[in-house]
Amino acid sequence: MLEWLDDARLRRWRIASGGACAVVLIIWYLMAVGGRDLTGKQIGTDFVSFWTAARVTIIHGAAQAYDPATHGALQAAMFGVGQGYYAFFYPPPFLLLCLPLGLIDYGPALLLWLGMTGAAYLAVAARWLDWPLGRTLILALAFPAVLLNIGHGQNGFLTAALMGAGLMLLPRRPVVAGIVLGALVVKPHLAVLLPLAFALRGEWRAFVAMGASAAALCLISLIALGQDAWSGFLGGGQLARTTLETGLVSHAKMVSIFAAARVVGLSTLSSYLVHAAGAVAAVALIWRAARLRLLARDQNALLVAATLAASPFLLDYDLTLLAWPLAWLAVRGRDERFLPYEKAAMLTIFVAPLILRPLASAAAVPLAPVMTLGLLALCWRRAVLTASPYRHSRAASGR
Template sequence: MTDRPTSPALFASPLIGAGVVALCLVLIVVLAIQVPTLGAGQTVLDFDAFYIAGQMGREGQIVAAYDKVAMLGRQSALAGQEIWMPWTYPPQFDLVSMALTFLPRGLSYLLFTAGTFATYLLVLRRIAGPSLNDALFLGLPAFLITAAVGQNGFLTGTLMGLFALGWLGHRSRAGVALGLMVIKPHLALGSGILAVVSGRWRLVAVTFAVIGLTSALATAILGPAVWRAFLDGTATAADGLKLGYYPLYRMTSLYAMLATFGVNASLALAMQAGAALISVGSIIAASRMGWPAGRVLGVTLIASMGISPYNYDYDMPILILGLGLLLPELSDRLGLWGRRGLFAFTWLCCGWGQYAALTSGQHLASQKGIDTAISLGSLGHIALLVLVWRALLTRPAVASAPVAA
């Protein structure tokens, strides 16, 4: 990796960083014990959707997993109430889900969530360097929700972290990690755009080669019919998003925020498209500033979270990677209020959904008409991106001293 400035911690002591890791690991272990089998206690989490899809794949019914009636029927039967988690993942992730079912549900959740958390921590440590504890502190809300529901945010964070390390080392094999992000391609769009505008054509070629090879593998194992089913599943998801069946309060996109304030879905999508263009423009502008590679990539990883309308709080470990790259520079450029803003905006982006769920007077289920909480995660993301740009365009202080936050 290229040399980057080292500066005093913005917020966190080593004890706080260790506490974040310990808290997440304890949560993972407790949930693995509480839900040892599928549907135990009528609990159905995001991980259980992975597990159910994996079971259907091993039963030779992976096409049915993309069918709303079949998939939601299994989920709702386990939960004892209506559940809305339609299966929309690309076939490559079907293979991951099938692998999860070779172990009992509780053990599978434990190994998947703790294992991907461990790999994410390893790459975050290399990326953030001396700012690791600050990065862990800022990412706490995103880490907690990812662990609590067993989502794949640590997996995608690991892949994007490996891409970042390869990018900074000018290695074309960074395209392997970027290609594996086919499991959640909307989260990697910004980095792909950066590779193209930077002329990293060998990396781009490796990315598409990995996508092609994994697609061929999925087709060979699951059959060609899975692709049509996948497209039908994404159409179902798009309709559900417009109709408000998803828990929008946990989403971090401008679309979600506008929709929860009553803006018409078509207008909200149009404004989301505008936000996506601004995010892409931010990435291109950073690549043209003559900045060090780490700074450009940090801006890219943060701005990328504003492209898709379908971003959740558990996807934000990628944003924390971007902050990890930038924190050494930001500490020399942010005053007291800037540091407070960095903390507030990051936690608003990563943690609003949890706050809304904990403080709501009613159950916030992902069903039409029940999800009534507003979404403010996008507000945090927009403010954070503006703060980062403003700080990076400011000359660092000649002498840096720790400022209490």
């Protein structure tokens, strides 16, 4: 399938689409008036929440960053009342990370945030693909999830870089990998499957290192920001749950199984049950992969795909994580051979982030679960066809 889509055509497509997207981004930002884009929203949208939380911490103390009244009042004062409210649900380690950004103006802070996290994401992607940085950059600019993350000023580059780097290090340096993956405590619902996967695979050094790293970051934030910051974060759990369940953040913007069920009109309870079924299926594949002792990198790709199926609070900018299983599939196809329909499926998943939100918003057709579960199935098919005892993965990876 898609035999005509050879390396030469793919290279031309990458250059054309990557260049076009770069031009669109430049024009979009250049046409901003007073820091607002063509839709009237603040450039970076969601970054407003991060930057304001940092400013509130500097002015009023960390606990007030979790007070919607104080946080919202400063947002309104800085950006105007017509922008809406961008809530801050992140744990204190993430607030501590954002804190230096509050010391500089919004525009430079946004550029610094996207520049540093984007560079990390690009470097990890180049390693996964075994490509030079320039070639990887062109492909990244053509990836819709990258553009969505830039447009929202979000943390998708950071979380994907941590996930990708940690899993890449796992076969050779499990302790370092655990330390890196422990930093996902800044967005813990993306790391929920990691301890389970490590336990099933017997990766106990990574398991312990990840727990110690996460605990250390929490302790540092407790010392730096105070107990009240943690009390504020934990006290905001109900608001975060309400936001998820009632659509305070539109379910059409989300890409989880739960949100898709809500879009088509299922009740909250029914949506949770449907989501649980998908999550259980994802966990079952992780368990089965561990039992079959599949190659380490095969299991890692499955783990990322399963993560996308397991989290109920997942937005389209989080699909930067798609890069890792897609890169693994591309390398496997290049080094061995592409399976029937594999190229077509990969290309569809690659471009999907561009259309998921419009389809869910305008037509109530939430295709995100089809994409994530389809990716999980695609990774499973590829992994089992090259199944080998997991103990051999150490030799195969040079561990």
